[in-house]
Amino acid sequence: MARTGRPKVALVLSDEERAALEGWVRRRSTSQAWALRCRIILACAQGASNKDVAARLGSTPHAVGRWRARFVERRIAGLGDKPRSGGPRTVTDEQVAALVTRTLESAPKNATHWSTRSMAKKTGLSQSTVSRVWRAFGLQPHRSEMFKLSTDPYFVDKVHDVVGLCLDPPERALVFCVDEKSRIQALDRSQPVLRMMPGVPQRVTHDYVRVGTTTLFEALDVATGKVIGSPHRRHRAEECKKFLIKLDREVPDGLGIHLVLDNYATHKTPAVKTWLLAHPRFHPHFTPTGSSWLNLVERWFAELTDKQIRRGAHRSVQVLEKDIRTWIAAWNTDPRPYIWTKTADEILERLALYLNRIPDSED
Known part of the structure; x- marks a missing residue:
């Protein structure tokens, strides 16, 4: 019996595209939305149907089909969000990537961590732009949490x-x-x-x-x-x-x-x-x-x-x-x-x- 329904678009990756997609998936600083789109394309390239890919990755067949079609049409550029109403972008993807990399892999010379002001001065971006990028990627350089790993040889058993x-x-x-x-x-x-009073704490x-x-x-x-x-x-x-x-x-x-x-x-x-x-x-x-x-x-x-x-x-x-x-x-x-x-x-x-x-x- 012939299969009904809309046929899926064939998707074949080049070696460079596969390496780029797998790199974004592995990198911890990659946003969850972008990482999901990369996983969808990698799964589709293995020949899986939209329904199977959606079930495996917790998405919907409609979303999988949309990203498959956009990738076939525009390749990796098609995975980005479409331009929205408003003024044109003033910060490029390369600048965002450089900002995130600098935040994760370096520290200022006169402090233990970056602030929005010091990072803005270093990169030439505005303080509000640095703040928005940090929020988008979940970066909080001002925070530090303590931890300690046990050296007990019977740790697992205990x-x-x-x-x-x-x-x-x-x-x-x-x-x-x-x-x-x-x-x-x-x-x-x-x-x-x-004692506490209205408008005045203890x-x-x-x-x-x-x-x-x-x-x-x-x-x-x-x-x-x-x-x-x-x-x-x-x-x-x-x-x-x-x-x-x-x-x-x-x-x-x-x-x-x-x-x-x-x-x-x-x-x-x-x-x-x-x-x-x-x-x-x-x-x-x-x-x-x-x-x-x-x-x-x-x-x-x-x-x-x-x-x-x-x-x-x-x-x-x-x-x-x-x-x-x-x-x-x-x-x-x-x-x-x-x-x-x-x-x-x-x-x-x-x-x-x-x-x-x-x-x-x-x-």
Whole structure:
């Protein structure tokens, strides 16, 4: 039976065109729209139908047919957007490409990163043009984010252990993420805090008086979000044992207790190890070295800091500890568990992408 429908336009690429299209697809600075058009042409050149190409690349048959026809008619130039109403372009594609390349691959002599003004002065373009190009390509030279890669030789195994424990806890057992927030400072402002008024935010003095510190030992129940906390003035194995005894007392008998811990020395002292051996229902699971982000209690500490400690004024350590206990009690009246959104394999896959971006990484 003869095939019906509009016949697709034959598409054959030269070696130069194929190399150019594949180069744009691989380059990280290529816009998503342009990269998709390049992928469409490369797929069409393999003989696939418009419907198959659309299904593979998440587009529509109509769009695939349009870019196929425009490429056959005008080659690579046909993949560009058609001229819109308004004045003619004053910035060429070559200037845009040079601007993006300079932003990604160089830095100014008198600074660590480019600004719109310094880049405009260097390239001869206007500041608004530089800003528009940076927005179009998602470039933000003024921003910098921190990261750290673990060197733990058992990193993969520990990630699977901790994440698997949180996603699928064992039966008749509770999983607690345990850590200490050490040296929480009790700070009192040098002058009284001025309360917020209409049109005027709360005002506090920039200087403060240190009146002491405390350490908060905390255990976050992964399933319910409830926390068990205990502030102590010192941060030693003795205080760690006291907190484990408190945890043992508050968890019903007959339930196993799995602890997610980091590699802080206090958790691995002989005294703590001996105590854990004497209480076989406790099962420690250590996060990889330098990977405290795997411990969910760190997220809870961030909320405590943001909502209670950072803007607080405490005249004594006793007042600070009282406020912390009050905040914990209020949290436990309506606890909110933190939910893992990625599996261990997804975490490791994303880590592999970071490793590929580090030139001297061979692992």
